[in-house]
Amino acid sequence: xxxxxxxxxxxxxxxxxxAEAARASTxxxxxxxxxxxxxxxxxxxGLTFGVYNGKKFIPVQVSENMVGHKFGEFSPTRxxxxxxxxxxxxRG
Amino acid sequence: xxxxxxxxIPTNKRVQISLRYIYGIGPxxxxxxxxxxxxxxxxxxxxxxxxxxLRIRELIDREYRVEGDLRREVAMNIKRLMDMACYRGLRHxxxxxxxxxxxxxxxxxxxxKAVAIAGKKKVTK
Numbered sequence: 001x002x003x004x005x006x007x008x009x010x011x012x013x014x015x016x017x018x019a020e021a022a023r024a025s026t027x028x029x030x031x032x033x034x035x036x037x038x039x040x041x042x043x044x045x046g047l048t049f050g051v052y053n054g055k056k057f058i059p060v061q062v063s064e065n066m067v068g069h070k071f072g073e074f075s076p077t078r079x080x081x082x083x084x085x086x087x088x089x090x091r092g
Numbered sequence: 093x094x095x096x097x098x099x100x101i102p103t104n105k106r107v108q109i110s111l112r113y114i115y116g117i118g119p120x121x122x123x124x125x126x127x128x129x130x131x132x133x134x135x136x137x138x139x140x141x142x143x144x145x146l147r148i149r150e151l152i153d154r155e156y157r158v159e160g161d162l163r164r165e166v167a168m169n170i171k172r173l174m175d176m177a178c179y180r181g182l183r184h185x186x187x188x189x190x191x192x193x194x195x196x197x198x199x200x201x202x203x204x205k206a207v208a209i210a211g212k213k214k215v216t217k
Contacts, residue, residue: 065176073178083209 009039009068019044032057036072051075094137094145097158102137110137111148116158125151 003010012035022031030050045064050057051071058075060066066074095101102110111122126133129147131140140148152158157165173181183190189202200206 063176065172066178069176069178073180074176076179076182 009041011038011041016043019047022047030057030059033071036070036075038071040066040069040071042067053077094140096145096149097152098160100159104136104138106133107131107135107137107140107148108133114152114158116156116162117152121156125156 015033015035015038018031018033022029028048030048032050032052034052036051036053040062044062045067047062049060049062049071051060051074052058053075054077060071060074096111097114100114102113108119108122108126111117111125112119117125125131125148128151129144131144131148170184174184175181180190187202187204188195189199193199195203
């Protein structure tokens with residue numbers, strides 16, 4: 001079930017300050033964030049965030065399409081390298 | 093033989109039922125259409141007058157997104173997710189369940205038919 005509209009989008013407040021600071025300092029720096037649960041707002045478009053996945057900061061360039069999604073969606077937390085296929089060769 | 097919204101030719105079933113053969117029209121929309129046009133429940137498609145068929149066609153054209161258009165929209169939505177490289181997009185790319193279902197077992201609808209793992213030992217006594 002989606003979140004009630006009257007609550008507005010969920011964003012950790014400090015992100016707003018961070019984003020504003022990044023906008024002010026024209027250097028294109030990666031903003032490191034841990035708040036994977038925050039919604040991506042329209043004012044974040046164009047900025048680059050480093051979203052923590054438990055190990056690394058995954059750089060996420062925010063585009064218009066991403067508005068309304070959460071930061072965590074763009075920073076996968078699991079690695080799956082695939083199954084080994086040479087089992088038969090080993091046994092034979 | 094009635095052609096509505098392109099290729100669909102539902103036959104001698106009740107209108108409510110046969111409209112569902114159109115991609116994008118399910119039970120709810122089918123009933124809604126009949127109500128809007130005042131077509132009684134027990135009317136069959138082959139009993140419809142030409143004028144009624146025309147009205148159904150127009151109504152669907154005007155107010156519903158069906159067939160090609162709808163399919164395109166769905167495909168575009170999935171493509172958008174994949175291009176964004178978000179979690180749901182990645183799941184679509186890999187052909188795995190998108191909404192958090194288990195994949196240890198089941199998930200055969202998304203994964204397709206089971207493929208035997210080469211070289212896996214059979215359980216024997």
